[in-house]
Amino acid sequence: MKSALSLTRRAAPALSGSSSAQRYAIPMQRHYSSQVPSRSDGLPAVDFSKLSITKTSSPKQITSPEKLVFGSSFTGKCTVVAAHHMLMMNWNTKDGWLAPNIVPYQKLSLDPSTCVFHYAFECFEGMKAYKDKNGGIRLFRPDKNMERLNKSSKRIALPTFDGEAVTKLIGELVKVDSRFIPEARGYSLYIRPTMIGTQATLGVNPPNSAMLFVIACPVGPYYPTGFKAISLEATDYAVRAWPGGVGDKKLGANYAPCILPQLEAAKKGFQQNLWLFGEEEYVTEVGTMNLFVAIKDKKTGQNELITAPLDGTILEGVTRDSVLTLARERLGPRGWVVSERKLKMSEIAQASEEGRLIEIFGAGTAAIVSPVRTISWKGRLVDCGLKENEEAGQVALEMKNWIEGIQYGDEEHIWR
């Protein structure tokens, strides 16, 4: 017991006076994952020069772009992973990152006691590669995805990695499978970097081995026949994320628990659920997207574009960040205020009643923006500002055009 006592006393100041003034008693500014060293520190890093590429001996047929819509106007996500190769990199606490390999797409063979099956040691990213008008291949803000994957990984005691090196490796994978990127506008290669714990153990411990793998599949446009506004059910009986939790990380753990509320919404004819938080019913996220609300101020009449602040309960969306940046740059000069602040569902309903709700949209990698027509809340339907014959508001339309223009290289931009 001795060492525990003496160590504790030394550590005491860090524990004291933590939180009594705060609503949820959670020091929100303390982002946990930034406090601790990475488990990869001091071990060999990702080495791009060690990449080995083994190409498949049985090339697949390429699916024609028209077939890539998968029959649903609400998801452009792939249901079958169709690309041909994958990137695999193993890590362990003894050797650090081993040589990366691009290999034919293949099954993973894992012991049934592997910790990823039991304790959700898993996190991922979603990103896309686009073909520009000259046939060049572009990734959109991959540095942001690598940064976030590192944060997610660290939070669950999986290794971190050199984001630039992995971006280069993903670039090599995309090159090997570039024929799968459709050349038509709206089409892209969806890329899924995934980190899993691979230690075979039933002990609840930090995994001593992990794998980073990257798979990809061609996807069609989210809205093949133009925007289609969605309707939401506000979820007040289940909570996606909370202060001091892990809702701001892209962990597998945040996804499975969201399915039932989505099914519940779907059963009543709504395309997504809207996550509310706390007794104030703050709007947080919509399904697996960030949420943007455009409101005209009651007193000043000024237009405000609002999204929830990064308080630890909101996913740090790359599209969220892109929308905010473009809004400040291009809507600001037109008199808009752009705010990251908490917004109550009741404020939205009041703005709607008073004709001040301009528009609402979700923002995410898959659809870029998803305009919202109505929100079901406390037994009523809140009208979100679209005219009956409209499927998208002005801001959503402009955002999609601006971001797509950058993604496909029509506009030269540092994000490409």
Added chain:
Amino acid sequence: MKSALSLTRRAAPALSGSSSAQRYAIPMQRHYSSQVPSRSDGLPAVDFSKLSITKTSSPKQITSPEKLVFGSSFTGKCTVVAAHHMLMMNWNTKDGWLAPNIVPYQKLSLDPSTCVFHYAFECFEGMKAYKDKNGGIRLFRPDKNMERLNKSSKRIALPTFDGEAVTKLIGELVKVDSRFIPEARGYSLYIRPTMIGTQATLGVNPPNSAMLFVIACPVGPYYPTGFKAISLEATDYAVRAWPGGVGDKKLGANYAPCILPQLEAAKKGFQQNLWLFGEEEYVTEVGTMNLFVAIKDKKTGQNELITAPLDGTILEGVTRDSVLTLARERLGPRGWVVSERKLKMSEIAQASEEGRLIEIFGAGTAAIVSPVRTISWKGRLVDCGLKENEEAGQVALEMKNWIEGIQYGDEEHIWR
């Protein structure tokens, strides 16, 4: 949109007046998973009569009981799955539960897009088989584990199953590998039923296929040389569970996020972390165990054994339930009050200062009970009532003896 509108209006009463009077705006009594039909409803159920058994052709050596302690006095959990066979059962939305198989222990081969790797479609149980003094094999309250696994599975849109049929199948697995159950007291076969989503898809949807597998390994006593009291660090900067969340289910999603706070505690010499909740700093769980606190009432002088209530944030531990039941049955007549109620960390500290803190222990399948010596909280060490030469309090000692007596069949009981 038509159908959404009309359906919503019908559904309106269910959405209204939900929560304003409640502290966290979460209708705590609404246990979400009990609201929805199981995804298995109407599909073929588990059929014990279809069991096929394929025995291994290369039997393993049995590890001698002395080697089963794994060098650590604080974990009796297996780090290598040593038993020989496993139970595998597949399910899909078309055929329901397919025929169960007992097969040689083997790797799982899964597509890298399988949903268990990305969205944490996974849940599990921990249970044990014991050899009694007559060589008979006993499971301890398997009905409780099956009930909880069904609740966990349903909450993440995985299939439910007939718990009795699966208990019988686990019984067959245990029989096939019975030579791995050490005959010595304190030894047992740790059994890990695990359900995973197996659909290969990157869409965030309810999986259309799943697998229930059961693996097992022999384990030694948690405290091979008698109790060793542990010391805890109270965690006030990270939150394990939240009302409306999934902290009461045994989901993989609840485990990976707990590793960093455990590492943080370990770094300062503490064996586990103690999860506090809210600005009141209610004590909830200790590491991956439930927590029991024995206090003498300030006014009446009556002894009270307290554990956190099942409010949706506490795992419904089987050992928790066993301790509560035995305490009511055997401590009640001695004048104890047994309470499931919220308890603040400050109340524990005050009781300690006033000499009214009798003892504290964790309760879980692995250790049965884990006595606690001190809790580090707000920079001080709260003494939990043990004398310097004591490693366990009276209640913890009695509970361990009572429960082990039932597990090993010394006492005939309906739980065996």
